[in-house]
Amino acid sequence: MQTGFDFTVIWTNITYFFIGRFPHGPLGGIALTLYLAIVACVLSFIGGLFLGLMGISHNKIVRNLSTVILNIIRGMPLLMVIFWMYFFLPALMGKVVSESWTVIMALTLFTSAYMSQIVKAGVEGIPRGQTEAALSTGLHPWQAMFYIVLPQGLRNMIPSFVNQFVSMIKDTSLAFIVGVSELTHVATQINNRTIIYPTEIFLFVAVIYFIICYAFTSLSRWLEKRLAWKK
């Protein structure tokens, strides 16, 4: 039935939307969303670097191994990765793992696969002559990679990394499924409590995500222009 909108439900719960029960309880809401995204992003950068360098290794076994890992991860829905972590991380570690860390690990594993493609493309975008010059001056192949090729490649990768971060923020909403009280979970809680304002609540949440993500998307576009190599 058509009824008017009533956004007072948003204002009465506004702090809960932003920080959850903090400081009287655990952090939640938008703050937790950002925390999860940032931690997982940093970790998956490392993971992506690792997987990406495996993908361009001269050792055939290492290269094939990375292809297999990539294809498995990229063939799985993120939700499936979260379930794997949720049920089997405690078994593997032999102790209870907090839900937040379960989700962070799942996001890290999942996003590393995508990050590695960025790393690979970035490294391959650097002219081959650079590596050859570095090697001929006596650098070890690892030194050539870490001092010469990667620093230049990273610069090209920055806009794509920012885009990945945007995907990451959107992906943290899946933490809802294992009960981590980030923004989406907080929204469903408030929705369950108030019952009659779902349209207002989910519209508000969508707009919040949009503002955050759009800001970073714009940043990435700006960086792309700014960082383009002068020709």
Next chain:
Amino acid sequence: MFKYQFDWSIVLSGKYFEWLLSGLYTTIQLSIVSIIFSFLLGLLIAVMRMSNIRPVRWFAHGYLEFFRNTPLLVQIFFWYFGSYKILPAVINDWLNRTNFEFGAAVIALTIYTSAFIAEDIRSGVRSIPREQLEAARSSGFSYVRSMQYIILPQAVRITIPPLINQFLNLTKNSSLAMTIGVMELTYQARQVESYTFKGFEAFTAATLIYVVISLVITVMVTYYDKIVLSPMKAR
């Protein structure tokens, strides 16, 4: 850790096997319906995005930015829980009489994916030289007709690999429909886990199915690239 007794027979035959199979069936159904709708909607939005009429272009631009920068899960919840206030009563009644979970999932997946598809089609169109449009216009085609007969057929051919990737993403994203109770593959795997406590087997089976679907699609794209696109570029 490893006191776990593996029992693969659980997911290979009997009731639980049938559950997983019906889940796969729902996943495929959900994906195919959403793929068709999201392609059509994406095409429409892409054409609107390139229109000469400003308000139309702005609307399409806003649509793209909004739905690309919002999580799919929130969109699913919005359509499932919140759409009754913005949709006309006739549609609400109709949705409630049919399978509303499935319907809401289709709406959300369609709208979310159409935004990505529209961008892919647009970059496909941009790769077609502008002179083609001008030539078409000067030989008397209207804007819509020159799009329809000259530009889009070529653009779609170039756009097919990214499109197929979007369809692959859609198939994976359809797993989120479990949150509103659509009994697709992930939902059934979860269900088998909670009934039998054999989570390892159930999730392995579901994961394998997803990975196989994705590999088949990836191989298809690679062949398409080799057989159709490379000769086009070489010309």
